Amino acid sequence: MSKRGSDFLYLWISDHLSDDPITDHVLLIIEMAVDAKRAxxxxxxxxxxxxxxxGTIYKFIMQGLR
Incomplete structure (x- = not known):
């Protein structure tokens, strides 16, 4: 992944990861990955x-969930 791609993902995920309780981690990760790619x-x-x-997108999102 390019540096600008990874920089974009890091910032996008930081801005879009909710503080609300997560009921379905898998669905959240898939939806966020698709939304991040579109953005x-x-x-x-x-x-x-x-x-x-x-896979890095999913990894970024999962790390943010921890």
Missing amino acids: AEAQGISGHEIDEEI
């Missing part, structure tokens, strides 16, 4: 740039 594409970061490390 990145809207800012000119290609889906391919994000997709090459899609």
Whole structure:
């Protein structure tokens, strides 16, 4: 993943991770990953740039849940 892609994900997840209790961790992670990818594409970061490390998106989100 590019530096700008990872920087974007870090900031996006920090801004969008809720403080509310989580009832379904898996669903939250999937929804956030999809939303983050769409937001990145809207800012000119290609889906391919994000997709090459899609596991990293899930890892970022899971770390934020801890």
